[in-house]
Amino acid sequence: MPAATSGQTIGPFWHLIEHPEWADLTRFGAAGDRIELTGSVTDGDGAAVTDAAVELWQADPPADHLFPGFGRCRTDARGEFRFTTLKPGPVPGRGNAQQAPHFAIALHARGLLKGLVTRAYFAGDPMNESDPLLSSIDDPERRATLIARSRGAGHWRIDIRLQRGPSGETETVFLDV
Amino acid sequence: MESARDPIPFRPYEPGTQPPYDVPAYGSTHKRHPQEALARLPHTVTEVAGPRFNPSQFPPIPDLSAVNGKAALGERIIVRGRITDEGGHPVPHTIVEIWQANAAGRYQHPADQHDAPSDPNFRGEGRVYTDEDGWYRFISIKPGAYPWRNHHNAWRPNHIHFSFFGSGFAARLITQMYFPGDPLLELDPIFLAIPDKAARDRLVCKLDMTLTEPEWALGYRFDVVLRGHAATPMEG
Ligand SMILES: [Fe+2]
Numbered sequence: 263m264p265a266a267t268s269g270q271t272i273g274p275f276w277h278l279i280e281h282p283e284w285a286d287l288t289r290f291g292a293a294g295d296r297i298e299l300t301g302s303v304t305d306g307d308g309a310a311v312t313d314a315a316v317e318l319w320q321a322d323p324p325a326d327h328l329f330p331g332f333g334r335c336r337t338d339a340r341g342e343f344r345f346t347t348l349k350p351g352p353v354p355g356r357g358n359a360q361q362a363p364h365f366a367i368a369l370h371a372r373g374l375l376k377g378l379v380t381r382a383y384f385a386g387d388p389m390n391e392s393d394p395l396l397s398s399i400d401d402p403e404r405r406a407t408l409i410a411r412s413r414g415a416g417h418w419r420i421d422i423r424l425q426r427g428p429s430g431e432t433e434t435v436f437l438d439v
Numbered sequence: 440m441e442s443a444r445d446p447i448p449f450r451p452y453e454p455g456t457q458p459p460y461d462v463p464a465y466g467s468t469h470k471r472h473p474q475e476a477l478a479r480l481p482h483t484v485t486e487v488a489g490p491r492f493n494p495s496q497f498p499p500i501p502d503l504s505a506v507n508g509k510a511a512l513g514e515r516i517i518v519r520g521r522i523t524d525e526g527g528h529p530v531p532h533t534i535v536e537i538w539q540a541n542a543a544g545r546y547q548h549p550a551d552q553h554d555a556p557s558d559p560n561f562r563g564e565g566r567v568y569t570d571e572d573g574w575y576r577f578i579s580i581k582p583g584a585y586p587w588r589n590h591h592n593a594w595r596p597n598h599i600h601f602s603f604f605g606s607g608f609a610a611r612l613i614t615q616m617y618f619p620g621d622p623l624l625e626l627d628p629i630f631l632a633i634p635d636k637a638a639r640d641r642l643v644c645k646l647d648m649t650l651t652e653p654e655w656a657l658g659y660r661f662d663v664v665l666r667g668h669a670a671t672p673m674e675g
Contacts (some may be wrong), residue, residue: 263523263525263526263527263664263667264525264641264664265452265453265456265525265638265664266450266452266453266456266525266610266612266664266665266666266667267612267614267638267641267642267663267664267665268456268457268458268614268633268635268638268639268641268642269457269458269612269613269614270458270600270613270614270615270629270630270633270642271467271613271615271629272600272602272613273600273615274548274550275538275540275546275548275550275551275600276538276600277548278538278546278547278548278563278564279536279537279538279564279566279602290496305470305471306469306470306471306474307470309470311471313550317611319485319489319490319608320485321484321485321488325488325490325491327493327496330490330491330492330496331490332489332490353483353484353485354444354483354484355483356441356442356445356481356483357441357442357445358442361483361485364485366485366486366608368608368611370613371471372467372471373465373466373467373468373469373470373471373472374460374468374471374472375457375458375459375460375462375465375468375629375632376457376458376460376613377611377613378460378473379609381485395478395480398478398479399478404475424470424471424472424473425470425471425472425473425474426474426475433473433474433475434473435475435478436473436475436477436478437477437478437479437480438477438478438479438480439449439480439482439486439609
């Protein structure tokens with residue numbers, strides 16, 4: 263059987279398939295612990311990435327007709343994105359492991375010939391200590407790139423760096439999936 | 440420790456079939472490719488599960504070639520193909536997102552500054568679903584080539600952008616479909632970034648006279664393979 267088809271960049275004009283309401287995963291009426299996840303995407307010059315598609319996926323709460331589990335948001339002229347969703351709970355890992363609550367985030371943009379995948383965990387969650395992925399990353403500064411910070415009630419923030427920044431800011435951990 | 444209840448992971452990508460992140464000939468990769476090694480992540484429910492779209496919440500847009508009954512300019516085309524996974528199984532009822540330039544090579548997008556006419560009757564976005572056997576079909580206009588500023592006198596070959604989701608988030612695929620016989624393909628750093636020639640050539644659709652409708656539109660066939668699972672569960 264043939265191998266999976268090759269990827270190509272989403273390019274700079276993907277906004278033709280952009281629907282801003284997709285950034286609100288609660289728009290079909292899902293009830294639960296509603297939160298906002300905001301953040302930014304910057305490149306190796308520390309410049310805002312203003313043409314990215316940021317995709318959010320969460321396996322919890324389980325997707326249904328009220329909750330798609332998936333959202334997409336463009337980065338704006340400041341490289342910023344914003345999602346409204348429900349806070350995920352823990353989900354099983356492999357074997358007997360449990361995974362701390364997290365989002366999967368995929369980035370697609372001009373200059374990315376295939377998507378980049380990362381995660382956002384929640385600062386202060388006690389399950390982070392035993393999460394298999396977080397535990398596998400030895401460098402604490404790198405590990406911290408996977409953890410969203412609280413910005414007050416129901417608001418979390420994560421900044422994504424495609425490369426080490428000009429002042430030594432740490433490159434986000436991207437995942438080989 | 441692994442457990443029998445673990446989700447079945449997707450297969451690793453075949454070597455050479457996916458473009459790298461760092462491609463010197465494609466300037467936009469310079470400041471955007473990760474420089475650290477990717478962290479290996481054995482697939483969990485997060486990677487193996489994925490979104491499901493349904494036509495009632497995400498309605499189909501199967502015809503890009505007209506707006507309000509007014510036909511776009513250009514060469515009308517029909518694109519049809521089958522989506523299977525690496526095990527050869529059809530991927531049914533999955534969403535296919537489509538976007539492209541018009542016949543003149545212009546996107547209906549504020550950032551597109553190419554000096555070519557826009558066409559109010561061309562719809563730059565499409566959305567269809569596969570049927571139970573993995574087949575999809577849409578109608579459009581053959582997109583024009585367009586210049587980009589990657590290098591002196593750089594022109595993209597004619598292409599249609601596609602987005603696929605498949606059965607899990609780690610099977611997500613965004614790609615471009617090209618047209619047979621396009622001399623710009625051998626000059627295009629994006630197309631050429633795929634190391635394996637056979638894999639590259641699978642992004643080129645085929646003229647198909649069984650899809651072509653007489654006196655109306657040429658038909659092109661474009662089949663897509665999404666990631667399959669590393670091991671097939673016992674059937675029966
Ligand atoms: Fe394009």
